[in-house]
Amino acid sequence: MEWLERQDFLMNTTVEQKIGGEDAAAAAQNAVNEISHLESLMSFFIDSGEVAQINRSAGRKAVCVGKDVMTVLGAAIQFAEISGGAFDITLAPVIDLWRRCGKQSVLPSSKEINTALSFCGYHNLQLDNENNTAFLRGDGCLIDLGAIGKGYAADCCIEIYKAMGIQSAFINLGGNVKTLGNNPDGRPWAIGIQHPDQRRGTFFGALDIQDQSVVTSGAYERYFETGGKKHHHIVDHKTGRPCDSDIKSVTVICQSSMQADCLSTAAFVLGLTDGMDLIGKTDNTEAVFYTENNEIYITRNLPGQFHLQKISRLDCYVCR
């Protein structure tokens, strides 16, 4: 079987594809087209998109949206409920505040944070599934699909591959991975987990993945430094500040990439104990937590699939 490897820059990150089969090139191009299309609909920054329209119309009127955005918004509300708000797309006013401040390497004031927080809360997002509309109830409310969009895009791309008869592939949107079938050796795809403290590409362990998605949340890629401290990009819904997590990264494994994307964000905010609880409550979902103390905790069904790099000399625990 011939294999195609391709790298593009989409959704503000590197998108890597490896596809086996005759139609690999066409499949890869279709996937790129789909990701571009979804980005144009869902990006916080693209004025002509549906998310931007929803944000501009906040407090004024409901906006008609297509099937993709409707699906993502519906799922986003469900995950907000399941995670007690730890995952919440309506945290956008706070996320945007920190983003703007981060560009100038300044910290937002408590007043600015509290004001932004007052516009947050997933109860502000009203969806009408009959008329396919979305409405943000308050002027000043905003949504940002950054923590769910790549997962949804990965799911869509795998469906595109399948529809074209592809049986073996993976797609990696900046670290958000989903696989189809087996790798060139005829075995489950081997997905390394980035070491939070070491240079990109160095992994502390690997997972054997078959037709599943693997998504990681961590504070070590996107942050700004000021006052001698790093301020990362994952906001705590309770404080309006970058969350003070007891974990450096968490990797979630399940069939749906959209779910893995949401739960990894939520678990990172919640920390080890509550994060483990959340994963435990979710069917057919496993996780790997890397703590601030450089220990690894994995969920109980994972040992057969997870391999630790011996050289990493890390302690690994299974929660029973």
Next chain:
Amino acid sequence: MKIVMYKKTIAVLVFVLLISLISLSGRYFYRNAKYREIIAGIMIESPDLSKISNGVYDGSFDAIMNAADVSVTIHDHRITDIKINNHKTVKGQQAVRITDEVLSAQSLDVDTVTGATKSSLVILKAIENAIEKGYGNQ
């Protein structure tokens, strides 16, 4: 005599090894520091595409430890494609420790790596450099 010679050889070898390790790690730390300096100094501007005619423009950016080569396609004053040509980069609930035999592998070969969303100022800078070539074509 032989034992003295043997000990001397070992001493020289150890000395050479130590010097190599020190200079290699020194080189690594220097390059890393330079890389961090470059990354910290990167500023990304929003380019004005209205002045750029249709075409494919190549750009690159080198930050020592990380580099990118991109091809940016511009059509009707919009970016329609970006190709990367080359990129060098509980308190548990009764937690039980797993023994090495069950888990670990001597060396792991992986197909790809999952991680927090990759952020690449290096790629963004390469894209900006590609677009700037479009100004040069006017």
